[in-house]
Amino acid sequence: MISLFTRLLRVCAIIPLPASLLLLSLAPSPAKAGGWNQFSVCITQLEKYQVSGDDAAIACSDALIPKELSQCVSMIGLATPIKGNDSLRACYQVRRPIDLGNCVADIYHQFPSLANVDPETNSNETALLTLLNSCRASLQPxxxxxxxxxxxRQVSDITPVKAMDKCLAAQDFPRDLFPAYTEE
Incomplete structure (x- = not known):
């Protein structure tokens, strides 16, 4: 009885061995011409948001994780009317591009009026670029x-742009809370 069990165990252990060796013997196929890898996906996604092919190729080739760079641009492009080149510049300059994309998309989703034309400057780009740059400058988007x-939302006399300024300034060392600390 024990010898039958031992033989059965040996056979079960040996059968997967040839299959494993066969899989290991197959050489990995080289990337086919026109095949999809993270760089080609990055370039393709960036071009969807009117980033030129040259700029997309340079940005993707220089990115630490190309798919995160293009995902950041895609998130911003899907959620806001911010131009692809502007979002690419911001996404390229941060360590965590996905967090930047979420920050911009979350704030814009709550305040789509940021895209309205500003009567003082006659431009909607001012508020949108403020949004993009403040999320980029934030240490914790x-x-x-x-x-x-x-x-x-909670303070009645504050606009989203003023809230962006106040929240970004609050990330600096709060000297009002710690007046004993002075730089010399």
């Missing part, structure tokens, strides 16, 4: 977007 949304 997730907390920053929550601060902006809460401040603009």
């Amino acid at each position: 997730g907390f920053y977007s929550q601060c902006v949304i809460a401040s603009a």
